[in-house]
Amino acid sequence: MTAPTNIDRSRDLSQPLDRLGLDERMKDASDYLRGTIALGLLDQITGSVPSPDDVKLMKFHGIYQQDDRDLREERRRQKLEPAFQFMIRVRLPGGVCTPEQWLKLDEQARAHGSETLRITTRQTFQFHWVLKDSLRPVIQGLHETLLDTIAACGDDSRGVMCTVDPQSSAFHAEVAALAKRVSDHVIPKTRAYHEIWYGDERVAVSEDKEEPFYGSTYLPRKFKIGFALPPSNDIDVYAQDLGFIAIGGPGGLEGFNVVIGGGMGRTDQAPQTYPRLASLIGFIPADRVLACSDAVMTVQRDYGDRKDRQHARFKYTIDDKGLEWIKAEIELNMGEAFEESRPFSFTSNGDSYGWSETADGRHHRTLFIENGRLNLPTLDALRDIARIHRGTFRLTPNQNVIIAGVAAEHRADIDAVLINHGLESMQTSMLRRNSIACVAFPTCGLAMAESERYLPSLIGKIELILAENGLSREPITLRMSGCPNGCSRPYIAEIGLTGRAPGKYNLYLGGGFHGERLNCMMRENVGESVILETLRDALGRYARERKQGERFGDFAVRAGIVREVTEGRFFNDPQT
Structure with a gap:
């Protein structure tokens, strides 16, 4: 990654490396993410990668070691x-x-991923159930079509999001192209990935060229970037470490309003941790996007907490140093000041289902994929469509699929495939369409409770409450995570649930429908009966007392069901 020449690339670490966190020392000693991963892959005695450090390093390569938690206790007994x-x-x-x-992707999923793929909340795919001997075949197979897994995880800049559908206009296409440029720009430059997974020979280079931006310790924690195109906030731009909000004019794209410091993760027993919405700091012309990305990431690289990983996200750096101080450092690194932010508004954050036509005469079909899980027969249907489709596929931040760029004369062909596989019907409730769940059990090692497997049945019971109150057609956002880390962005949903233990969740209400406000805890560590009882009361009041056009989250705050949370630092304050 090439940073602007005016950036001081020296580290501002206040203590020697050996006095910093274990992960910082591990990264520094990893030989730029090589570790002993290659040797661990050869170990046939175990299905794991034996070294705990290598397990962490593999995240930078887009790979998480997991185990089947449904079988964990039985295997322990055996x-x-x-x-x-x-x-x-x-x-x-x-x-x-x-x-x-x-x-x-379909071929690799059938051969190595237990015939399933998952669409994530950050617009990409995850393979699950991949065995160690299949890692290289999957990654090499992806490489055949110019796909990779570099920096999909780890202490670096993760996958870059962008509002869909970029083919709907030249404006969208321009922003999508910028998102791709930023993604390619911010990934680590070490050759470790190519050596381990593609078998490339190592070429000797100097340390400053091995990783010119990140250095040997990379970032203190993960860093997320996203591009939003008003009026849609489908990417939840305020949940990003760095968000670019596109501003258009008569001639097309003019530039971006910049927001910084969003992040969803928190820990239940650590009140000093909290979710935070990104703060608006100004406007930049479109040609300054790469320079701005460099400058913002440089501030986090140099000033982020490298001792306490619970305090290492950019949101804490901003709150510790102060927003104005951080903004000034970004401007110094960028070589120019931000302009005044431009007016914009968000009016939606969901997906439009079925067929739509755009100004370029192309047609786009959005398919609802519950919680992003692609199993048979959906995989079969989309494989058949891929064989005849001449446009692209778009993954949405709401875990759905858009069959994009279809010529009018080919619509019938797409419909015929969907009908043949029984996927033509879109009979799903508004609540279900506005729901998101993380993976959780049985694969995620952090999960404390069910999410993907449980949410569909819970929604069925909430749908009955909505029907009783005449609210079935009311769009309400609902997000569930199996732990407090918040991968499904639950803390900005109108109804949020985060796992505490099997069958137990924290219930949050009052988030903004467009992702513009945090919610507030309503019930702590409760089971399904209390969740449904609480929602029955709140939704009943909403049906009786709401104003014309008032969203459920807005009502919950106005009616005093929950307090309004204006800043992440106040998120954990007791409900009053």
């Missing part, structure tokens, strides 16, 4: 090692996927 397997996350800027790439 004195067997856990049923190790791996999750592989693809780097897919803006969720854009060609038919050729889709077919390769």
